[in-house]
Amino acid sequence: xxxxxxxxxxxxxxxxxxxxxxxxxxxxxxxxxxxxxxxxxxxxxxxxxxxxxxxxxxxxxxxxxxxxxxxxxxxxxxxxxxxxxxxxxxxxxxxxxxxxxxxxxxxxxxxxxxxxxxxxxxxxxxxxxxxxxxxxxxxxxxxxxxxxxxxxxxxxxxxxxxxxxxxxxxxxxxxxxxxxxxxxxxxxxxxxxxxxxxxxxxxxxxxxxxxxxxxxxxxxxxxxxxxxxxxxxxxxxxxxxxxxxxxxxxxxxxxxxxxxxxxxxxxxxxxxxxxxxx
Amino acid sequence: xxxxxxxxxxxxxxxxxxxxxxxxxxxxxxxxxxxxxxxxxxxxxxxxxxxxxxxxxxxxxxxxxxxxxxxxxxxxxxxxxxxxxxxxxxxxxxxxxxxxxxxxxxxxxxxxxxxxxxxxxxxxxxxxxxxxxxxxxxxxxxxxxxxxxxxxxxxxxxxxxxxxxxxxxxxxxxxxxxxxxxxxxxxxxxxxxxxxxxxxxxxxxxxxxxxxxxxxxxxxxxxxxxxxxxxxxxxxxxxxxxxxxxxxxxxxxxxxxxxxxxxxxxxxxxxxxxxxxxxxxxxxxxxxxxxxxxxxxxxxxxxxxxxxxxxxxxxxxxxxxxxxxxxxxxxxxxxxxxxxxxxxx
Ligand code: SF4
Ligand code: SF4
Ligand code: SF4
Numbered sequence: 001x002x003x004x005x006x007x008x009x010x011x012x013x014x015x016x017x018x019x020x021x022x023x024x025x026x027x028x029x030x031x032x033x034x035x036x037x038x039x040x041x042x043x044x045x046x047x048x049x050x051x052x053x054x055x056x057x058x059x060x061x062x063x064x065x066x067x068x069x070x071x072x073x074x075x076x077x078x079x080x081x082x083x084x085x086x087x088x089x090x091x092x093x094x095x096x097x098x099x100x101x102x103x104x105x106x107x108x109x110x111x112x113x114x115x116x117x118x119x120x121x122x123x124x125x126x127x128x129x130x131x132x133x134x135x136x137x138x139x140x141x142x143x144x145x146x147x148x149x150x151x152x153x154x155x156x157x158x159x160x161x162x163x164x165x166x167x168x169x170x171x172x173x174x175x176x177x178x179x180x181x182x183x184x185x186x187x188x189x190x191x192x193x194x195x196x197x198x199x200x201x202x203x204x205x206x207x208x209x210x211x212x213x214x215x216x217x218x219x220x221x222x223x224x225x226x227x228x229x230x231x232x233x234x235x236x237x238x239x240x241x242x243x244x245x246x247x248x249x250x251x252x253x254x255x256x257x258x259x260x261x262x263x264x265x266x267x268x269x270x271x272x273x274x275x276x277x278x
Numbered sequence: 279x280x281x282x283x284x285x286x287x288x289x290x291x292x293x294x295x296x297x298x299x300x301x302x303x304x305x306x307x308x309x310x311x312x313x314x315x316x317x318x319x320x321x322x323x324x325x326x327x328x329x330x331x332x333x334x335x336x337x338x339x340x341x342x343x344x345x346x347x348x349x350x351x352x353x354x355x356x357x358x359x360x361x362x363x364x365x366x367x368x369x370x371x372x373x374x375x376x377x378x379x380x381x382x383x384x385x386x387x388x389x390x391x392x393x394x395x396x397x398x399x400x401x402x403x404x405x406x407x408x409x410x411x412x413x414x415x416x417x418x419x420x421x422x423x424x425x426x427x428x429x430x431x432x433x434x435x436x437x438x439x440x441x442x443x444x445x446x447x448x449x450x451x452x453x454x455x456x457x458x459x460x461x462x463x464x465x466x467x468x469x470x471x472x473x474x475x476x477x478x479x480x481x482x483x484x485x486x487x488x489x490x491x492x493x494x495x496x497x498x499x500x501x502x503x504x505x506x507x508x509x510x511x512x513x514x515x516x517x518x519x520x521x522x523x524x525x526x527x528x529x530x531x532x533x534x535x536x537x538x539x540x541x542x543x544x545x546x547x548x549x550x551x552x553x554x555x556x557x558x559x560x561x562x563x564x565x566x567x568x569x570x571x572x573x574x575x576x577x578x579x580x581x582x583x584x585x586x587x588x589x590x591x592x593x594x595x596x597x598x599x600x601x602x603x604x605x606x607x608x609x610x611x612x613x614x615x616x617x618x619x620x621x622x623x
Contacts (some may be wrong), residue, residue, distance in 0.1 A: 062447065064485040065530030069514025070402075074530075074537050082530065116402070116514055118448035 015254030037097070044100070044133050045093035053129050057122035060090050066125055067113035079106035081113035081123045088126045096130075101141040104130045138235040150240055158247045160220050214255050221248050280367055281306040282349065282617045285358060285382040285560060288316020289340065289597025289603045291389030292612025293351050294344035294617070301618050305350040306383060308372065310556060312355050314341055316391055318603065320456035321415040324422035325470055326603060327462035328489070330495040333422075334602060353377065357556075359384075361563050367590060367621070374474050384621035385590040386564065387613045388574065389606075390556035395445030395453065395549040403444070403516045403547065410525050410544050411516060414440070414464060417546045426478075428543050430523045436541030437479045438471060439527055440464040441513050446550030447485075453550055455571055458600040460548035461488045465500045467546065474503040478508045481542075483513050483529060511538075516545060551600040553562055573599045584613040592617050 017234075033041070048054060067081040074080045087099035104127055113123040134142040146153075155161070212220075221244075224230045234241040266273050284295045287309030295305045313319055315337050317498035344350055358376025367384040389483045393416050397405035405411050409429035412420070420426060428435045441466055446457040461484065468480040487508070489497040500506040502603050511532040519526045531538050553572040566586055569575045574597050577587030584592050594613040595606035 025294035062485050063532050064443075064513040064514075065532040066514035068537055069512070069528050070530075071537075080535060080537075082531065082532065083535065116450075118450055120449045 003138050005176040033094070033097075040137055040139075041093045041097035044137055045096050048088075048096060048129070048133060051129060053090070053125065057129070058085065059121050060120050061085050061089055061119055061121065064118060066116040066118060067121075070112035071107075071113070072110060073106040077103075077106040079103055081107070081127070083131075084127055085121055085123050088130070100130050100134045100139065100147060104134065105142075105145045126277055132232070135236050136232050143236055145238070150237070154247075155239070156242065157221065157224060157244055158217065158251070160217035213249060214258075218248070218255060219251060279303060279380045280384040280516055281622055282306065282385050282387060282614075282621055283358070283368070283370060283381075284387045286316070286556060286595070286597070287311070287314040287344075287352075287354075288389060288391045288595060288606070289337070290597070290601075290606035290610040291316070291387070291393065292337075292340045292344050292615040293388045293607040294428055294594055295391060295610075296340060296609045298618060299343070299347045300610070301614070303349070303621065306353065306381065307344065307350050308353045308356050308358060308374075310355065310561060311531060314344065314352065314354070317353040317394070317415075322419035322422045325466060327459065327466040328493040328614075330466065330469070335497070341471040357559070363590075367549060373456035376604065383476065384441050385592065385615050387592045387610075388477050388560050388564070388566075388597055389576075389594045389613070390560045390597045391492050392551040392557070392600065393554040395451075395457075397444055397547045397551050399451050399550045400444055400448075400547075402514065402543075403441075404518075405547060406439075408516065408518055408525060409522065410518075410542075412544060412546050413534060414548050415548050416469055418463075421467060421474070424474065426475065427473065428523070433543075435478060437481070438468075438544045438546060439481045439513070439540070439542045439547060440546045441527075442482065442484045442487075442548045442549040443512070444549045444607035445552070446548075453552065453571070455550075455600065456488060457550035457604050458488065458490075459550070460550060461486075462493050462496060462602075464546065464548045465489065465496055465506065468506040469496070469500050469504045472506060474586075476505075476602060480504075481509055481540075482506060483509050483511060483527070485512055485532075506596070509538075513545070546570060551596060553597070554595050557597045560597070562591075564588070566591065571599075573597065582616075584609055584616055590620050591616075592620075602612050 061082070063082060063086070065080075065082050067085070068074045071079075071081050084099060084103065087095055091099065107124065107127045109124055109128065111124045114121070114125070131142075135146075144166060230241060230244075233244075263273055281304040282298050284291050284298070284305055284307045287307060291292070291307065291309070292314060295307045298305045305516065307314075311320065312401060317323075318333050318337050325331065326333050326336060344352070351509055353372060353374050353376060356372055356491070357581060358370050359373045360371040362369045362559065364382070367382065368386060369380055370383055370386075371380050372378055394413070397413050403411065405413060412429075426434060440459050443457070444460075445451050445453055446460060447454060464482060465487075471478055471480055485499055501508070509529075511530045513527040513529040515528040516526070517526045519541060524543055525545050526539055526541050527545060528537070528539050530536065553568070553574075558568070558572065560566070561574055564586075566588065567575050574586065574593050576583045576593055576598055577585055579598075584594055586593050591614040594609040596603055601609070
């Protein structure tokens, strides 16, 4: 018998009344917001509350702080899952807007907070919903936060992976970890180089690792196209999106060519082969 | 008149039995432990919240009223294994060292009480693995006998923390209810410690303080007379330090919105109240309804909290939900009156 099932549930999301729109921020003493941002904040708030996941993930909060206790991000940043849950549960449009600027990106989606939460909230989940909205609406702060990850994103979306086992070597990460401070002088000079040393072209470094097959990576990209991920990204960074499409178009052509050659070989040996459209 | 069966020898059952005897009714008091007195006796409760009355001063007279009469037949280390309704009353099967077999009873009072939550189920705290981590039911015995020594090395602790709501208000362990007495008992323990050893620092980690009604006085006094300190936020994880001599409590101070790590010599867990195994068994044997939490549910909890809804079966004490001793005693009296009326009519 599930006790959880007997817990009173929050009422489903209601349509947002006019007073939930961001107030004149000058009056609240917060930094001023442009009318455009204010409109976006209101739309985001409405979409956030209408998202069925909000109702599923955010149940209530005792402000016990146990989620923060286990949170790795809370140790390093001015961030806590408890605060994020509060923002999601009781925040108004401007609070949500503020929380969706840099804060949501501190989380590493480890889900420890969920394991700890005595109310059964899906805190990591609601954070990812906020992230999704911030990308969808192309928030300026999101663009800035994510810019350094463009290389990873490019690899992830075109190749299907961005990590190869031979990338994870202490030499490439001298400025990370417990000995960072000791060796600071040694690496400071070529920090830029070290960053570049994270191999951008996975194909050259995966000889000892897993390589995603071309077909798999193209199928993954098809999923991004069909599920709207690419459209989300276009709102945030149209140039990057176009670049990704170019890369994929090229790889699709290469793939078709290879397939054609392969089919010809087979037909030479066995006669006509049925055609699949993939 | 056939005797009234009182199942359970804790405060509620003792109170019911004593009251029935005072009315001149015969009682069959069945208790599964080898002593009467229930949890207060089992764990050697020290002073009782909120008035700091020694537990003996409450339980002693209650026990004497039960033991000093021939009207109460006491059956220790015994249980009821089966029950059958009769036209009036019941036929119940007893199992125990002194007498086994079927007995006729005129009515039934279930005072099967509660069990303390097993703190090992909150594995992130480490109870059962760390000697300096103590459940507050064990701590009762420690302050009662003034054995306030650090289990690791026998030294007097310098800093003690209490962590409230362990196994209560927590769907992770399936117990969303409040234990009602954890706050008061923990604060009382902190006060007792500070009374005996003012050099020990006492910290209470809480998310809400529920010293309801007049008990609030204890909470206030603990601060302005005894210097107990309160931290709003919970410890979410405990680790050992200095080879197990001390514990490190990791938590969030939610008022400062800061993660904290604080060393303590001893941490006391306020483990909650769960329906006892006796309560679950009794529900099955007597075919009674239990709520989603597993406690017995009175038919009309507002109007007649001691009536099970089944003729001749009455409920008292923590079998129907977390309850403090005075409330259990009161319900025992109410159930006695109802059972007496049913048996005599
Ligand atoms: S999922 Fe995010 S918020 Fe939750 S504990 Fe991990 S880093 Fe913290
Ligand atoms: S663990 Fe759950 S209930 Fe506790 S503060 Fe975090 S979100 Fe709120
Ligand atoms: S009485 Fe206090 S310790 Fe017990 S569950 Fe309620 S709030 Fe927590």
